[in-house]
Amino acid sequence: MLSIDIAHRQGDFSLECAFDSDARVTGLFGPSGAGKSTLLRIIAGLVRPDRGRVELAGRCVFDSRAGVHVPAHRRRIGYVFQRARLFAHLNVRHNLGYGAWFAREKPGRARFRQVVDMLDIGPLLNRRVTGLSGGEQQRVAIGRALLSNPAMLLLDEPLASLDVARRQEVLPYIERLSAESELPIVFVSHQLDELLRLANRRVVAVRDGRVTFSGPTAEFLAQPSLLGAEQAGDAGVLLRGKIIAHWSGDGLTEIACGRQSLFVPHVAHPAGSAITLHVRARDVMLACQRPQDISALNVLEARIEQLVADGDYAVNVHMRVGEQPLEARITRRSAESLVLVPGQTIHAVVKSLALAEQAWERLGGL
Known part of the structure; x- marks a missing residue:
């Protein structure tokens, strides 16, 4: 073209x-x-x-x-x-x-x-x-x-x-x-x-x-x-998903990413719409066990593929959520204390409000 x-x-x-x-x-x-x-x-x-x-x-x-x-x-x-x-x-x-x-x-x-x-x-x-x-x-x-x-x-x-x-x-x-x-x-x-x-x-x-x-x-x-x-702090991934439902009483939209769900601030597209979500690596926290009694609504089960050192103190953790990539940028100390290794199952925590100003769009026609 x-x-x-x-x-x-x-x-x-x-x-x-x-x-x-x-x-x-x-x-x-x-x-x-x-x-x-x-x-x-x-x-x-x-x-x-x-x-x-x-x-x-x-x-x-x-x-x-x-x-x-x-x-x-x-x-x-x-x-x-x-x-x-x-x-x-x-x-x-x-x-x-x-x-x-x-x-x-x-x-x-x-x-x-x-x-x-x-x-x-x-x-x-x-x-x-x-x-x-x-x-x-x-x-x-x-x-x-x-x-x-x-x-x-x-x-x-x-x-x-x-x-x-x-x-x-x-x-x-x-x-x-x-x-x-x-x-x-x-x-x-x-x-x-x-x-x-x-x-x-x-x-x-x-x-x-x-x-x-x-x-x-x-x-x-x-x-x-x-x-x-x-804009380096905005590095991350694009997650493809589909709107499942709007929870109007809570001002939230539920999105299916494979077999898992994400809750985000209301998206002005109807249920069934395919959309893209920008998830910044700096907005992703990791936990070895599924956390309980926390305010974050989004906990995605992921599999670690690779850990890459980023400067003197940071590590980029490359993961897969189903077939889609996800990335977290954490301190080297955190990676060592969690004993993170490739192949490990991990829980990625993302605050809904961290996604409020990220990019949304229909994928139809692109």
Whole structure:
């Protein structure tokens, strides 16, 4: 679906990136200045690299050796920037129409209404964009890109310019887009929580113009060194589960992970929905015997696979809960006092409230 192998120099900055991805949503992760936006502009055809090759959905759009360079307007790319870049003199309806004007196949009324409903921008259609909030403007920008009938959608940190409240307003709409649309998406972010909600299958990590990781999101999340110093504490695993029931009186949702259950703060999806849960290694405690009379609701029986020293005082305990991985980061002293060894059955304790701010999403369509 996406194959990149390019080299490009821009002033003192050198970008050399090679990766392949066939995921519906590919997360492009890295700190500011890593080269993510430049790479996205190369994919879109807005920047011509010095050498290399770019393939989109099996179609070569750039090949320096063969002299191929498909211009941006012929690549059928929908591009959403960090700021909405809407036309201030037009209302929302006309901004959306500008995207449709560039479509190879003009969207009909049904497609227009589908996009408007998906992004919940129907009440905004006759308003000037200057009167919209930042979150509303970004939703309109996404709609404009979708109505251009793109073959691929590029989202270049579309939440970076928004405050926390507006980010939480827009995230569910992008999440819905990724779940309900067949459109391939490349989502750029330096925020781990955004990445886990929108690209929980495939991640490409970039730092200093180089690819440092390309592969499954679960493998990426398990390596603190890839997350950066500020987010290394969020290293852990992704648990896949299915909602069993909502306990409305307690404000909790029960989730099945294999033959065991987890209780978490209420999740706004119906029973039967498949979801992903981010469990941080630092939030997992271990006990040799199943603990009694404790406040934590979640005690999972696990099997230790490996113990890995992490610095002078910590140990990462890699486990399996059924067929799924789980990880705990504990002190070396704790590991020694519990006499932990591979193959041992252990009880992993996770506080429900430790999961309150972690990433939830439907898996359908990903």
